[in-house]
Amino acid sequence: MRQRLSSEPDRYRGRRRVPTPPRSRYAAVVTTAFVGAGVVALGAGALPDAKAVSPSALADLEKAAATSEDLSARAADAERASRNDRGDDGLASTLAAAPEVWRLPLENYSFTSPYGMKWNKLHAGIDLAAPEGTPYSAVHAGTVTKAGWFGGYGYCVIVRHADGTESIYGHSSKIVVSEGQEVKAGDQLGLVGLTGHAYGSQLHLELHVNGKPTDPIPYLRDRGVDIQLQVDDLYAGVAAS
Structure with missing residues (x-):
């Protein structure tokens, strides 16, 4: 056992000496303390005195x-x-004003008859069954060229579009547009009915391209409208307009 040096202080007798922290740690602790105190002081100075x-x-x-x-x-x-x-369809109305937009002619219908041969003659359009009085609308913007009785079509509306294509709406119970009127996609044309050669309340829709009947299903599908699935895309063609 070594002798205690006379230079050693008495306070270390019987105790373990706590090692002095490294200078780098000591400096960090002291700096943090000063910085923290400064922030507190600044914060206290920035707060207004409620009494003042x-x-x-x-x-x-x-x-x-x-x-x-x-x-x-x-x-x-x-x-x-x-x-x-x-109205709730503000966006739909805005988009319908674009010249390239195509829409479904009505909602909540049953697809009952396709385009093609029927009873040994061409059924030149499609039939969409719906309750009598259901509103129907233009599938595309154009000018009304026919609004009245049209033989086997019954009360009928024909709309001529800018490219010369015509859409024909037959068997109406009522027509709410007049010839020469400009319409947009989605504008109401009339009410579903069973006038003319109709077998039940329905809307008969035809499309004539270059003066010839055309199957509306693929034609409209190419323009963002699926008649069979009752889906239309308001954005179809808007970017190009």
């Missing part, structure tokens, strides 16, 4: 906040009213 705020200033702030909330509420009400004026 004028009551009139607080009242002005509350009034300004209430005014801002009122203006926001009025703006929200105006936007809702604008949407209601446009």
Whole structure:
């Protein structure tokens, strides 16, 4: 056992000496302490003293906040009213105005008869069964060239489109457009019925391309409308318009 040196302090008797931390760690600890104290001091200086705020200033702030909330509420009400004026189909109406958009002629129907030979003669269109009085609309923008009685078609509407293609809507119970009228895709033309040579309440739809009857199913499908699946794509052709 070595003798205690006279230079060793008495306070180390019977105790384990805690090693002094490395200089780098010591510096880091001290620096962190100073930085933290500085942040606290700055934060305390930045906070306003509630006692020093004028009551009139607080009242002005509350009034300004209430005014801002009122203006926001009025703006929200105006936007809702604008949407209601446009209707839930505001986007559909906007897109329908584009010249390349094609739409389904009506909703909630049963596809009953395709294009092709029927009873030894050409059935030049397709039949879509729906309750009498169901509204139907234009599949594409154009000009109404016929709106009235048309033989076996019964009350009929014919719309001529910009490229010369014609869409024919037969067996109507009522027509709500007139000849010479401009219509957009989705605009109502009439009501489903069973006038003319119809076997039940239905809409008879024909498409004539270059003056000749054309199967509406593939023609419309190429333009984003699937008659059989009752699906139309409002965006079809919009990018090119």
